[in-house]
Amino acid sequence: MNPAPASAALALGDDALLLSHRLGEWAGHAPVLEEELALANIALDLLGQARVLLSLVGDEDELAYLREERAFRNLQLVEQPRGDFAHTIARQLYFSSYQRLLYEELAQGDTAIAELASKAVKEVDYHRDHAEHWTLRLGDGTAESHQRMQQALDALWRYTGEAFEPIEGLTVNWATLRARWTDRITTVLRQATLTVPSGPQSGSWAAGGGRQGVQTEPFGRMLAEMQHLHRSHPGATW
Template sequence: MTATTTATAAALALGDDALVLSHRLGEWAGHAPVLEEEVALANIALDLLGQARVLLSMAGDEDELAYLREERAFRNLQLVEQPNGDFAHTIARQLYFSTHQHLLYARLATGDGPFAGLAAKAVKEVAYHRDHAEQWTLRLGDRPRTSPPPSEHTGGGRRPRCGRLRPDDRTQTASQRPALDHRRRRQRDFGRAPSDDRLRRRGP
């Protein structure tokens, strides 16, 4: 497998992640709990869409890849395609994904590979995405004692498919696995610490 083919496969997978989640976040337009959040989620969705355009253009024609592929041809993580659920569930998903993205792009930005330029710009955007999700996680956790526990807001306390931070094995081919090795390494780090100490300081 050539380096070009490996980079193309990785660009397609990462581009699909950003594309699918941008559309999921766009579904909140007109439905967010406060007007400010409609703008914030729309801006995050636009950032992700911009990343998707660059990444998909590295793999082929961005419009054809976005609109003309069959469903099973997409290589996105299962995490990003999950339904939004309520606002807290959306924030939980965003916290996991933006932390994953930040770890990934921070590493890619320090290299000299084909993704270095995109990663150097995207890591700054993703840092905001992660901060936004962290702040809302803390805000939702600081609930009055009369409110339902956070688990009732976030799908019974289940992590939102975070164990699938790589394409499902059924969608992988032997030629795709080397292209996604960086995801497996990031997954090990990601599973240990979904965010920083600001989240772990909060007690029950």
């Protein structure tokens, strides 16, 4: 087995870590108990992936709890506030569709990332399934749920283009990945009576820099919450 490219493990690990944290924020706040469990379970899967990926780069705890904002390499999409339930589902739809296609491709390789991807792709299948079902229910539900879901899809659209920027160390046909992603999203949104957003998928000054360590404003506050315990009480254990 070949060594995994550290830059790629960091980018994918950070995506999983930060989305896991955002999903964890729903604990105690989800609309129904079943959703509370579902979101926590998805967060747990992502945390597991993050632990494996970050451990390929260095000490997982140091990387998660002691890095400064500019040293993270996640997509700006995953750090956005959880918003209302529609925002969370829209992000899950965009991200799990991307991760599912990417992991499927990475699973073909011969590095430690491939090993993780071949395991995680099956978990992400369930994440995508969950997001697609909710997209259908909210889009084809009431006038209120339809409108909120459309708003959420539109608001997060500009963070989706970044996902298809090449990641150093990964051999992936990014144009094909993007086309497959767009097809899948288009099919689901049509079925859900929603409209595929038409705005730019990047281009605002801040959208599109997460992989280079340029994060958006909510990221700092999120990091403060995520890291504060470990920084205030170094070496704390349960």
